[in-house]
Amino acid sequence: MIPLFLPFMSKEAIANATNVLKTSWIGEGPKVKEFEKALSPRLGTDNVLTVNNATAAIHLALRLANVRGGEVITTPMTCTATNEPIINEGADIVWADIDPANGSIDPDDIERKITKKTRAIMVVHWGGNPVDLKKINRIAKTHRVKVIEDAAQALGACYNDKPIGSHSDYVIISLQAIKIINTVDGGILTTKTRRDWHRAKTLRWYGIDRDRRIVKETYWDYPIKEAGYKFHMNDVTASIGLGQLPHLTQLLQQRQQQAAVYLKALEQSKSLKPVSVYPGAVNSWWMFTVLCGNKDNRLKLWKKLKEAGIDSGEAHIRNDIYPLFRKYNRGPLPGVRKFNDEKLCIPIGYWVDKEAVKKIADILASF
C-alpha cells in the first residue's frame, strides 16, 4: 500500500541527533539558535522562534494577539489544533465560511463577521495552498485586528514572491512527523514585530528571558512579569531540523513535479477537479486535494485507489461538528459543506515513485 503520508528523515539528521545526545547539552541551547538562524532566510524574516510543536506556537500567537475575552474569526476546515487553542486562550470562536474551490477562508465572510469583539483572524493554508493574504491583511488593517496564519502545512509555500512566514502579524508552521520536513515534533512562530518576538521568546520559557539572567551568588534572577509556558524546542530536535533543512528545496521541487502530473491528469477527468490556487500563490503541495463533486463519487475514487494499492483520505473534517465546538455554530456554512463532502487527499511526496505517480495519474484521468 502506498501511504498517504510518510515521515522523512535524512542521514544528516540522524547523525546530528546522535552527536547532540553524546554531549552535555541536550536541552534548549546553541543548536536551537543555529536552527532559528538557518530558518530565517526560508521564512523571509529574522523574527523566528522555534517551539516544541505548532499547537504551542498557536497558543503563543493568540496570547500575543491578546484574544482573551474577545472573538477570533476562524475556519472549521482544518485540524482541531487550529481551533482548540482559541478556547484554551479564553476567546470565543466565530466560524467563517470557506471557498469550496480550495478550502481557504472566505475574506468576504470574514468581513461580514467582524464585530467590536474581534481580536484576530485565523487563516489556514489548506494542504500548503496559501489563502488570499492580500485581501485578508487589508481587512485586518481596516478593522485593526491581528492576522494569525496557521501555516502548519505550508513550509516552502510562497505568496507574492515572498515565502510564507513573512506576511502577517503571526505565522505558525509545524515540523511534526509527517510534514515535508520534520523535527519529530516541533513548531515555528514568526512575528511581524521584534517586540512580539521578544514577548513570545519569554513566554515560551515560563516568562523568563534566558539571555537576560542576572547572576547572583547562589542563584539566577529573572524579572518574570508574565506567566508563560514550557514551549521551547530542544537541541536534539533542533539538530534534527538542521539535518533536514538542506533537503527542503529538493523535496518541494519533487512535489511540484508530481503535482504537475496530477494536474495534467485531472484535465482529462470527467468528474474530478484540483483545488484552485490564488494569483500570486505558490502551493507547497503538502497535500494534493482532489475535488470529487460529491460524497458518492469520493467513495468510488477512494475504493478504486485502494484496489490499486494506494491510500487516500480526507485528512481533516469540519471542526464545527465536534461537540466541543457546537456552541459556536450560528449559521449555515455552504462552502464548508461542499468542500467537506467532496475533498479527497492522495499521496504526494518522496515515497511516491515515478511509477506510482503514473498509476495514480491514470486513475485520475480515467475517472
Ligand SMILES: Cc1ncc(COP(=O)(O)O)c(C=O)c1O
Ligand atoms: C492545520 C494544522 N494546524 C496545526 C497543527 C498542529 O501542529 P503540531 O502537531 O505541530 O502541533 C497541524 C498538525 O498537523 C495542522 O495540520
